[in-house]
Amino acid sequence: MKDCHYSLLLASGRRLLLLLIAAACSGLVEGAYNTNSGHNALQPAAAPPPPPPQRPLGPNDPYFDPLTPRNVTALVGKSAYLTCRVRNLGNKTVSWIRHRDIHILTVAGYTYTSDQRFQAIHHRETDEWTLQIKWAQKRDAGDYECQISTQPHRSYFVTLNVVGGLTKDSRRQQQQLTPPHAYKRPTIYDDLNLMFRDQVPTAEILGAPDLHVDKGSTINLTCIIKYSPEPPAYIFWYHHDEVISYDSQRGGVSVITEKGDVTTSYLLIQHAELTDSGKYSCSPSNADVASVRVHVLNGERPAAMQTGSAGLSNSSVNVVVLMMVDVGRL
Template identity: 65%
Template sequence: MCQRLKWFGHYMRKTETNNTRAAIEWQPTGKRSRGRPRKRWMDGIRKDLETLEVTNWEDRVSWIRHRDIHILTVGAYTYTSDQRFQAIHHRSHSDQWTLHIKWAQKRDAGIYECQVSTQPVRSIFVTLNVVDDKPQLSDSEDGLLDMMIRDGDFTKVPSASISGGPDIHVNEGSTINLTCVVKFSPEPPAYIFWYHYDEVISYDSVRGGVSVVTEKGDVTVSYLLIQDAVQADSGKYSCNPSNADVSSVVVHVLNGESPAAMQTGSAGLSNSSITILCVMILSWTFTRTDDQLR
């Protein structure tokens, strides 16, 4: 005799005397023990699944990312342009399907679902936490890190950086030109979004004068151009590629001010003038000394 059993929100037909039903209806007494289910129940559930006569597992096992409800893999096939994701099927264990993520990043954190397309559908949910254990380096050490990465001492991971940061000063009425460089990416990013604070920059806004130019390649470069800068254009700007962590700078639109960062030209001119003056004095001194010796 058969009856309907409710299992994880779905119904399936099973016999009355099977291990799965016993595992579901069993009521423990006393303190609940922690850990994996007893082996006999796991074996019983596996046998119950085998009675479903499921074949062609390669077409039935999928990994789904819940952040954007994106099907990453089906069987051994990958359905994402991000080459960091790969499904691995262990031939020695035909019931093991692994989602492999290379160069894990913070944005990869979240819920992933392993789904088996049986009737009813079965799913296992996994929460991935990504911990950033990279050392925080100063600006002087950043160049050393780039050199070490090029020499192969570190694993190359996609990274984005905005040139000229962390603070950029521009005069009011001039053009804000921000350059975002994406390096060490196995493929060019599918997209690059620019943000002003937490708002995506609209290229067809009422303000006008905003444009973005992106050049994709082994090193992808995206240029954000904002013409006729005004005080309202000041603030935090972020470059957010599809395959790398976000990079940010703070733009200061100045109205007549002259911060130290914008005085390098004047400082250089003053130093040159001092150098020329010193040379003239030394030349005059040597000339006077030579005349006296004669």
């Protein structure tokens, strides 16, 4: 085994030789000093080499690939993919945890969150475990933990950065720049007038423009997207022009989307509060924004509540009553 010698020049001029054990050669002894001959000043010894990457505790224990990226950047509205590579997983499981609220998002191939944007991706032939975040928002930025179910747990942290985003004007401009055939539905032949008619995707919120609900009840907003050659890639719900957070501290907020020839998205807000009043918007990826204004009532009853078909029905009744009065005067 190679010996390591450090020399210290004393005031008397004699040299003191220190024979260090082999462990010192491997960098386990810190703070060693040596002197350059001819100088009385102490000089730090060479810095020890960096520690090796995290390795398994045993030959068959799982460990993380240290080359896995620790920083991921995604664009607002696009999918973000956080990946960790686990070697020698064996019979252990891999979980993804959002670190800011210690929320377990996925375990193995299963998703444990009501936010449908999160999904676990894993292919049997690979050792990669990926967390997909669809339609990433800036609130998704932060640290995510990839965890192996060993004892104790082994963790690998990945930081997500979400940048960019489309304003209303830029989103409208993007739609204008999209080739017309991307939004057109196959033409509909009209036998009556022998004309061709083109239709583009449209979004509509039932009950618009105003919807009244009682405090404590459930707000149920229904957005219908029609005339689309294929279902929209995503649908965002907004409150006061801000994306609604399905996992906010308020709770009781959920979205259900049924895709098909006609796509329907339901926004459900339980236990309505006065602060839930305001403008709500449904923004599909392939159609213009549809909006409705929600009024949460605290026991009051406005004189006129013309909401959707109910409003039209009340107006029709009023017209009939006026006609009967006029006839009686003749």
